[in-house]
Each structure stands twice: as C-alpha cells, then as structure tokens.
Amino acid sequence: xxxxxxxxxxxxxxxxxxxxxxxxxxxxxxxxxxxxxxxxxxxxxxxxxxxxxxxxxxxxxxxxxxxxxxxxxxxxxxxxxxxxxxxxxxxxxxxxxxxxxxxxxxxxxxxxxxxxxxxxxxxxxxxxxxxxxxxxxxxxxxxxxxxxxxxxxxxxxxxxxxxxxxxxxxxxxxxxxxxxxxxxxxxxxxxxxxxxxxxxxxxxxxxxxxxxxxxxxxxxxxxxxxxxxxxxxxxxxxxxxxxxxxxxxxxxxxxxxxxxxxxxxxxxxxxxxxxxxxxxxxxxxxxxxxxxxxxxxxxxxxx
Amino acid sequence: xxxxxxxxxxxxxxxxxxxxxxxxxxxxxxxxxxxxxxxxxxxxxxxxxxxxxxxxxxxxxxxxxxxxxxxxxxxxxxxxxxxxxxxxxxxxxxxxxxxxxxxxxxxxxxxxxxxxxxxxxxxxxxxxxxxxxxxxxxxxxxxxxxxxxxxxxxxxxxxxxxxxxxxxxxxxxxxxxxxxxxxxxxxxxxxxxxxxxxxxxxxxxxxxxxxxxxxxxxxxxxxxxxxxxxxxxxxxxxxxxxxxxxxxxxxxxxxxxxxxxxxxxxxxxxxxxxxxxxxxxxxxxxxxxxxxxxxxxxxxxxxxxxxxxxxxxxxxxxxxxxxxxxxxxxxxxxxxxxxxxxxxxxxxxxxxxxxxxxxxxxxxxxxxxxxxxxxxxxxxxxxxxxxxxxxxxxxxxxxxxxxxxxxxxxxxxxxxxxxxxxxxxxxxxxxxx
Numbered sequence: 001x002x003x004x005x006x007x008x009x010x011x012x013x014x015x016x017x018x019x020x021x022x023x024x025x026x027x028x029x030x031x032x033x034x035x036x037x038x039x040x041x042x043x044x045x046x047x048x049x050x051x052x053x054x055x056x057x058x059x060x061x062x063x064x065x066x067x068x069x070x071x072x073x074x075x076x077x078x079x080x081x082x083x084x085x086x087x088x089x090x091x092x093x094x095x096x097x098x099x100x101x102x103x104x105x106x107x108x109x110x111x112x113x114x115x116x117x118x119x120x121x122x123x124x125x126x127x128x129x130x131x132x133x134x135x136x137x138x139x140x141x142x143x144x145x146x147x148x149x150x151x152x153x154x155x156x157x158x159x160x161x162x163x164x165x166x167x168x169x170x171x172x173x174x175x176x177x178x179x180x181x182x183x184x185x186x187x188x189x190x191x192x193x194x195x196x197x198x199x200x201x202x203x204x205x206x207x208x209x210x211x212x213x214x215x216x217x218x219x220x221x222x223x224x225x226x227x228x229x230x231x232x233x234x235x236x237x238x239x240x241x242x243x244x245x246x247x248x249x250x251x252x253x254x255x256x257x258x259x260x261x262x263x264x265x266x267x268x269x270x271x272x273x274x275x276x277x278x279x280x281x282x283x284x285x286x287x288x289x290x291x292x293x294x295x296x297x298x299x300x301x302x303x
Numbered sequence: 304x305x306x307x308x309x310x311x312x313x314x315x316x317x318x319x320x321x322x323x324x325x326x327x328x329x330x331x332x333x334x335x336x337x338x339x340x341x342x343x344x345x346x347x348x349x350x351x352x353x354x355x356x357x358x359x360x361x362x363x364x365x366x367x368x369x370x371x372x373x374x375x376x377x378x379x380x381x382x383x384x385x386x387x388x389x390x391x392x393x394x395x396x397x398x399x400x401x402x403x404x405x406x407x408x409x410x411x412x413x414x415x416x417x418x419x420x421x422x423x424x425x426x427x428x429x430x431x432x433x434x435x436x437x438x439x440x441x442x443x444x445x446x447x448x449x450x451x452x453x454x455x456x457x458x459x460x461x462x463x464x465x466x467x468x469x470x471x472x473x474x475x476x477x478x479x480x481x482x483x484x485x486x487x488x489x490x491x492x493x494x495x496x497x498x499x500x501x502x503x504x505x506x507x508x509x510x511x512x513x514x515x516x517x518x519x520x521x522x523x524x525x526x527x528x529x530x531x532x533x534x535x536x537x538x539x540x541x542x543x544x545x546x547x548x549x550x551x552x553x554x555x556x557x558x559x560x561x562x563x564x565x566x567x568x569x570x571x572x573x574x575x576x577x578x579x580x581x582x583x584x585x586x587x588x589x590x591x592x593x594x595x596x597x598x599x600x601x602x603x604x605x606x607x608x609x610x611x612x613x614x615x616x617x618x619x620x621x622x623x624x625x626x627x628x629x630x631x632x633x634x635x636x637x638x639x640x641x642x643x644x645x646x647x648x649x650x651x652x653x654x655x656x657x658x659x660x661x662x663x664x665x666x667x668x669x670x671x672x673x674x675x676x677x678x679x680x681x682x683x684x685x686x687x688x689x690x691x692x693x694x695x696x697x698x699x700x701x702x703x704x705x706x707x708x709x710x711x712x713x714x715x716x717x718x719x720x721x722x723x724x725x726x727x728x729x730x731x732x733x734x735x736x
Contacts, residue, residue, distance in 0.1 A: 014730055050519040052717070056735075069522075077519045081719075083512025087317070099309055100520040144516065 001064055003028040003152055003183035004049065009058030011044055018044040020207040021058070026185065026200065028063070031178055033198035033215075034187040035290075037298050040204045042187045043080065046154055049185075050077050062152065073102040076150035080157045080187070082141050086130040090140055091116075093129060094147060101148040108147070115143045119169075134161050142170060146177065153177065156187045171197065191291035201290070205298050215290070222293045226260045226286045227267060232279040239273055241265030258286060306521045307529045314504075314533025319540065328544050332552070356397030356425075361386045363404045366440055373428045376400075390416060400429070407440055465684065479682045480655050482595060486604055486678035487650040491643060494611045494674060497538050498619040498639075502632060504530055505623030505716070514716045523713040527624075528705070531616045535609060542605060595682055603681050606694065611674025614701035615639065621708035624715030625723050625731075635723075646672035654679040668693045670700025707732065 006024040010017070019041045026032045036042050047053045049060060051069065060067040062074060085093055091112065098108035116122055119139055129137055138161050146153060158174075159167045174197065178184055186198060194201060194215075201218060203211035211218065226245065234255045237244040242265065246258040261270055267285070274280050288296075318324055359379040360367065369376035374397070379386045383401050390399040399416040415421065415429060442449060505527075508514045517526055622635040646666060654663045658680045666676035667685070673693045677685070714731035721727065 014734070047717075052515070052518050052523075054735075072520055075519070077516065079512070079515040079519075081512040081515060083514070083516065085513055086507075086511055096309070096313055097516065097520070100306055100517065141516075 001028050005061045007059045009055045011055050017207050022209045024202050028183050029181055030199045031184045031197050033194040033201040034185055035201055036204035041207045042204055073148055074151050076145040076153040078145040078155045078158060084129045087128060089126050089128055091125040094144055097144045098147045103148050111147055135163060135166055138162055152183050154185045194290045210297055219287055222288045226258055228284050228286045229257045229259055230282040231255050235278040307525045310529025311533040314530050315536050318537045328541050332545050332548050358398045358400055359396055360400040362402045364402050367402055370432050407437055482682040483655050483679040487675050490675045490678045491647050493608055494615050497534055497612050498615045501531060501534055501616045502619040502623035505620055506629055509716050524709045527620055527709055527712050535612055600681055607674040607677055610697040610701055614704050617705040617708035621711040624712040625728055642671035646675035650675060650679045658683040670697045673697055
C-alpha cells in the first residue's frame with residue numbers, strides 16, 4: 001500500500017501557480033526525498049498534506065483513505081522554520097503539542113518522558129525553551145514531531161542547525177522509525193542526505209514534478225555510459241565508439257580519464273582496447289550523483 | 304478533549320500563572336485610588352501652607368479697603384508711574400494692583416501688573432475681592448440692608464425622583480455622571496489592554512514560528528478563537544477578583560468611618576450616632592449610591608466588556624497575524640482605534656451630558672462604539688429595547704469582525720517578510736482556502 005498518494009494537485013496563488021498538477025506516490029515504510037530548488041512549491045505541497053492550506057484541485061489519500069482532519073494525528077511535521085513557545089517549559093510544551101495531536105494527558109506525559117530519557121535530556125524537563133541552545137531546541141522539536149507516533153513523518157530540512165553528533169543521533173532515530181514501519185518524507189537541499197538515506201525521490205521544479213522514482217531507478221535513468229579510468233601514463237584515444245571527455249594527471253604519472261562509450265560499443269571492449277595502449281589500474285562506471293542529476297535537471301528546466 | 308478547549312486552557316494558564324498577572328490584579332484597584340489620594344493630599348497641603356503673596360496697590364478711586372484673607376495688600380504712596388518703576392525691580396512682591404478713579408456702576412481700567420503671568424486662580428480671587436467690595440459700596444449707595452439681601456438668597460437643590468418601573472428612585476445626576484464616566488473609561492482601557500495582549504501573543508507565535516506546528520494540528524480559526532477566548536477568560540477572572548477585592552476593601556474603609564456599605568444600607572437601619580450620618584450631603588450621596596443597581600451595572604459591564612473585547616480582539620488578532628513585529632503593527636492599529644476614540648470623546652461631549660439624546664442613543668447601539676457609550680449611559684437608566692438592540696448588534700458585530708479577521712489570520716500567520724498594506728490584507732481576505 002502507498003503511504004501517501006498525491007493526485008494532480010494544483011494550487012494557485014494570486015500571482016503565480018505554486019503547484020501544477022503534481023502527482024506523487026510515496027510507498028509505505030520508505031524514506032522519500034522531496035527535492036527541488038527554493039520556491040519550487042515544496043513547502044506549499046507539504047502544507048497541503050498537513051492540511052494547513054487547501055489545494056485548489058486534486059486529491060490526496062493517506063494509507064488508502066482520503067485525507068481528512070482525522071488524519072492529523074497520523075502525521076508528524078517538522079517545519080523548516082523551527083519554533084516552540086519560548087516561555088513554556090520543555091515538558092509542558094511537549095505534552096501540550098502532543099495533546100493537540102489528539103493524545104490524552106497521561107499518554108502524552110508518559111511518551112514524552114520516554115523520549116526525554118532516550119535523548120538523555122531529563123534535566124531539561126522544567127527548563128524554558130528560551131534558555132536552551134539552538135541545537136537543544138531542535139532536539140525538543142524533533143521529539144514533538146514524533147511523540148504522537150505518527151505513521152507518516154514529514155521533515156523539512158531536518159538537519160539544519162544540528163552539529164554532526166546530533167545529526168547522527170537524528171539519522172539513527174529516523175532509520176529506527178523507518179524500521180518500525182514509519183514512512184518518512186524528507187524535504188531537503190542536502191544531496192548527501194538524499195544519497196545516504198532516501199530510497200525514493202521526487203524532484204519538483206517550477207511548480208511541476210519533473211522526476212520521480214526509486215533512487216536506483218533514477219540513477220539508472222541518468223547514467224550516461226561514462227567510465228572513469230585510472231591509468232599509468234597518459235594516452236590518446238582515437239578509436240571509433242569512444243569519446244575521451246577529460247584527462248587529468250594524478251601523482252606519479254598516473255592519469256585519470258573520463259571516457260564515454262557511444263552506442264555500438266561496450267565497457268568490456270573498451271577495457272580490451274585500453275589495455276592495448278596503456279596500463280589500466282582501475283575502471284569504474286561513473287554513476288551520476290543525486291546532486292549532478294538535480295543540477296542538470298533544474299538547470300535544463302531554466303533554459 | 305476538544306482542541307479549542309485545550310488552547311483556551313493553555314492560554315489561560317500561561318497568563319494567570321505569571322507573576323505579573325497577580326501583581327496587576329491586586330495592585331491596580333489600589334493604585335488608582337492611591338494616586339488620587341496622594342494628589343488630593345498634596346494639593347490640600349499646598350493650599351494650607353501657601354504663604355500669602357504681597358500685592359502693592361495704588362488706589363486713585365479711594366474705595367479699596369485692603370482685605371487680607373488671600374493677599375497681603377500694601378498701599379504704595381505715590382502715583383502709578385512711580386509704582387511701576389519701583390515694582391519692576393522688586394522681586395519680593397507678587398503684583399501691583401492699580402485702581403484708577405472709576406464709576407462704581409461700570410468699573411473699568413483696573414489693572415494688575417506682575418513680573419510673571421498670574422494663574423487664573425490668583426486673578427479670580429482678586430476679582431472676587433474687588434467685586435465684593437464694590438457690591439457692598441453699592442448696597443450702601445442704594446440703601447439696602449445686608450440682612451434683607453441675604454434673606455433673598457435661597458439655596459435650592461432639586462431632588463430627582465425616577466418613576467420608571469412604578470417605584471420611586473431618588474437619583475443624583477452628579478453621582479450617575481461619575482459612575483458613567485468611570486465605567487466608560489474603564490471599558491476603554493480594558494478593551495485596549497486586552498486587545499493589545501491578543502495582538503502581542505499572536506505576533507509572538509508568528510515570529511517564533513511555532514504557529515506552523517500548531518496549525519498542522521488545529522485549524523487556524525480554532526487557534527485564533529482559542530487564543531481570544533482564553534484571554535477573555537483571564538479578563539473575566541481579573542474582574543471577578545477586582546469586584547471581590549473592591550467590595551471587601553470598601554466595606555472595610557466605610558466600616559472604619561462608621562458607615563455601612565451602600566448595598567447593605569437599604570436593609571440596615573442607619574445609626575444616627577455616627578458623625579458622618581449627621582451630614583445631610585453624605586446622607587444624600589449614600590442614598591443615591593444605594594439606588595444605583597450595582598449588580599445590573601456590573602452585569603452589563605461584563606457583557607459589554609466581553610462583546611467589545613471579542614469585536615476588537617478579532618481585529619487586533621488580524622493585525623497581529625499580518626505583521627512581523629509590534630512596531631509594524633502601529634500603523635494598522637490606528638484605524639481600529641478611531642471608533643474607540645469617537646466613543647471615548649463622545650462619552651465626554653454628548654453621552655454624560657445628555658444620556659438620552661439621539662447621538663448618545665446611536666453611539667450606544669452601533670457595535671463599534673456601544674461598549675464604551677453604553678457604559679456611560681447605563682447608570683442613568685436605558686430603555687430595555689435600546690439595551691436589547693445594542694446587545695444584539697454587538698453580538699452580530701463581533702461575529703462579523705471575527706469572520707473577517709479569521710480570513711486574514713489564516714493567510715497572515717504563514718507570511719513572513721511580506722510588505723503589508725491594506726490591499727494585501729484585502730487580497731488575503733478574498734483568497735480561497
């Protein structure tokens with residue numbers, strides 16, 4: 001079953017189209033990367049999923065049901081613009097936010113204490129948020145996002161403001177949540193996060209979805225049949241079927257070359273041909289990184 | 304538990320648990336009377352201790368006989384020009400009074416020379432001294448016996464009895480004026496203070512960005528109403544405490560002076576031995592006070608506070624949601640303030656002077672001005688149909704402003720760094736879900 005299906009959602013503001021017939025399907029128990037440049041419409045889409053604003057047209061279903069106010073407790077949302085009540089104590093704050101999501105007082109209190117203990121921040125319980133550091137407040141906010149055990153968690157730029165230690169802690173929590181059956185939507189610019197964590201991605205640019213699929217699938221689509229070859233000594237490639245895109249000297253007369261294989265040839269044939277003319281030390285397919293795919297697509301769209 | 308109730312509860316506890324709430328609630332009813340008492344005390348002391356000013360006079364008419372009750376008059380021997388010259392270099396004396404030779408029937412040309420501009424009080428008392436002396440001279444001239452004249456002076460004070468409702472109620476328009484003024488001013492202050500708090504709270508929520516988390520859990524309208532109602536309940540609690548506090552305090556104070564509480568006075572026989580009871584004016588005042596239906600006034604005050612607060616609170620909420628900082632909010636508060644100011648000035652210009660005039664009636668029915676205007680009128684007695692019409696239109700009024708505010712609020716709280724003007728707000732208002 002799909003955790004979330006977005007079907008031809010359109011949202012128009014007075015002066016511009018924020019979302020233009022965007023459709024997505026997010027598999028259950030996946031980590032889904034929602035990518036796109038600033039102003040592409042990601043936040044609008046997330047707000048529509050959170051029922052903060054309504055779409056002009058299109059439908060959304062969550063775990064097979066049409067999205068409704070009763071699903072508020074099903075979703076946990078960490079907005080990009082973090083914020084908590086500054087004057088409220090950590091414990092009170094977490095319980096209040098959880099109760100707004102529909103938990104009973106005792107339930108909220110119990111879960112809250114468990115998380116506080118897990119994050120080893122028990123001594124913060126009766127501290128006011130304004131007395132916490134930014135990183136500490138982020139932890140509290142992360143707890144508030146997952147406290148009510150949502151099945152769908154939406155994290156907008158989750159790692160901004162975290163030091164590497166805390167980022168790792170949060171990463172571990174996210175993976176644990178996924179293993180417990182949660183579906184997680186990441187909205188982020190940080191491609192290394194996408195590379196490391198996401199199984200599925202969608203790219204939104206200029207209000208339209210321009211790419212969607214599993215990470216492997218996407219990479220498959222955007223592989224360009226280029227290979228990185230490390231050789232001893234430089235060489236010139238004048239054989240038909242190949243194209244030498246780049247050649248850079250490394251240390252000790254080693255060279256790094258990027259070769260594109262045109263149609264009608266194969267990697268094996270290239271290796272054979274190369275061994276004739278030089279000493280090959282390594283030969284790997286140059287798989288595009290998510291960052292490269294992102295940049296090429298977004299730039300392409302702008303042209 | 305209903306989420307709106309949860310927000311109301313949170314908002315209520317947030318405010319009530321603060322020390323500032325406790326301090327304001329306990330001190331405010333004490334501060335105002337204390338300030339008044341201090342000012343009155345100072346002015347009484349000042350008058351008592353004031354040294355009499357020395358005034359030199361040149362009397363060419365020969366009628367003036369110095370009176371020493373208010374000034375120390377000293378005759379200057381010489382003509383007025385010499386006197387003026389001498390006076391210019393004299394810092395010890397207050398003024399130089401010149402009375403030219405004059406006709407008693409039309410005394411003209413009396414002049415007071417001073418080195419500083421005199422206050423109206425000084426000039427007034429000097430005029431009175433002269434008037435009294437001239438009158439006495441005239442009486443002698445016309446052969447009128449002073450006793451006859453005194454017997455002509457009669458002191459009339461009209462006792463006002465209101466027959467409405469079939470029972471006789473004595474009333475004193477001065478007391479009613481005072482009650483109306485106090486109620487009107489308090490209403491103005493409270494609507495402002497609480498309205499500004501609503502705005503403050505919403506700006507805080509918006510700038511701390513917590514609002515996006517909250518409205519992913521509740522509808523923005525629920526959040527807005529929760530906040531408004533939560534603060535209203537704080538206001539009601541505060542009033543309740545004040546009423547209890549003031550009633551207790553005034554019974555203690557009145558008890559100290561040997562008086563009964565006005566409310567209790569009707570039931571209890573007054574003790575004729577107490578010294579204040581022998582003063583007919585005090586008696587009359589207390590009698591009037593006892594005629595004012597305090598429960599009725601308080602009930603209406605609470606109703607109009609709630610209604611007016613909800614009406615203006617919604618508007619303040621809309622402004623708070625649109626702006627990014629309190630400074631930015633100033634320009635949008637002005638138009639909200641205008642109807643309040645109209646009611647406030649109307650209170651002093653029409654309503655208290657003529658509580659049953661057309662303008663007063665309309666001001667107390669139009670929902671934007673009615674909370675203040677009606678409180679000005681309420682003690683004078685308002686026909687039931689006017690009160691009912693006013694209440695219904697106030698309810699309709701706050702439903703309207705709440706609806707308008709809700710539409711601006713839902714868009715405004717998510718907008719950051721937008722340049723706001725009325726056109727933008729109108730656009731938000733029109734925007735569909």
